Amino acid sequence: MVHDYGDGKRIEFSGPEPLGADDLRILQGLVAMAGPGGLVLSPEPQTEAGQQLRLFLEPKWEAFQQDAMVVKGSYRALAREIGYANPDDTKPVRECIERLWKVSIIAQNGRKRQGFRLLSEYASDEQDGKLYVALNPLIARAVMGGAQHVRIDMDEVRALQTDPARLMHQRLCGWIDPGKSGRVELDTLCGYVWPGQATNPNTLKTRRQAARRALPELAALGWAVSEYAKNKFEIGRPKATHLLGPAPKTQEISHEK
Numbered sequence: 001m002v003h004d005y006g007d008g009k010r011i012e013f014s015g016p017e018p019l020g021a022d023d024l025r026i027l028q029g030l031v032a033m034a035g036p037g038g039l040v041l042s043p044e045p046q047t048e049a050g051q052q053l054r055l056f057l058e059p060k061w062e063a064f065q066q067d068a069m070v071v072k073g074s075y076r077a078l079a080r081e082i083g084y085a086n087p088d089d090t091k092p093v094r095e096c097i098e099r100l101w102k103v104s105i106i107a108q109n110g111r112k113r114q115g116f117r118l119l120s121e122y123a124s125d126e127q128d129g130k131l132y133v134a135l136n137p138l139i140a141r142a143v144m145g146g147a148q149h150v151r152i153d154m155d156e157v158r159a160l161q162t163d164p165a166r167l168m169h170q171r172l173c174g175w176i177d178p179g180k181s182g183r184v185e186l187d188t189l190c191g192y193v194w195p196g197q198a199t200n201p202n203t204l205k206t207r208r209q210a211a212r213r214a215l216p217e218l219a220a221l222g223w224a225v226s227e228y229a230k231n232k233f234e235i236g237r238p239k240a241t242h243l244l245g246p247a248p249k250t251q252e253i254s255h256e257k
Helices: 021-034 048-057 075-081 091-101 137-143 154-159 163-175 186-193 201-220
Strands: 002-006 009-014 039-041 068-074 104-109 112-117 119-122 130-135 149-153 181-185 224-229 232-236 250-254
Touching: 021 068, 021 075, 021 091, 021 130, 021 154, 021 163, 068 075, 075 091, 075 130, 091 119, 149 154, 149 163, 154 163, 163 181, 163 186, 163 201, 181 186, 186 201, 186 232, 201 224
Parallel strands: none
Antiparallel strands: 002 009, 009 104, 039 068, 068 130, 104 112, 119 130, 149 250, 181 232, 224 232
């Protein structure tokens, strides 16, 4: 999969199998656990664990000299972060992390190229669930505030119940700023969930129905959803800060252009 942003900027993703909504949740949780105060993984780590994480990240070209970031925790903590119903069942979490590790990225900006794994894992312990994960330089820069990024409320992520709602939520957060609204067609929302175009009328009908069923989940989070014309919606995102209580924990994902 290739995203071409023009002006010589493009990002290419490759992996043995397509990723799903569960994999997205795991990546969101890892970024949230890293946070702005996370552990920075320099180009020349001093510890054996750091050296292995850096090695498994497989940096190439310009990425050799860029900082990555380390998430140190446990499978259970990650499962709780994303709202898994049974955080003690760590097998799905481990399988998602392994799928994410298989994804390679090549980012190009003009003549500069960076290559690395989406993430790397080292010293995960099946017995007590300990986990060390390195996030690639693009994500690390976003977490540390050095790149354009999308802010996503993890309380909202945990509250969503279906995969279509989770995928739509991620994409809508990418272009609707907190406190703002935007207009979108139903088929565009379907494209957020199913990238391939449906040629069978029954398949298209089923997808549209599933996308419609996901919209009330957004409304339950405080998003404003209004169908101003047939299959056309105006969607408003809640403001980023709450008047009462602490600010919700957010995660940041790079979307450099």
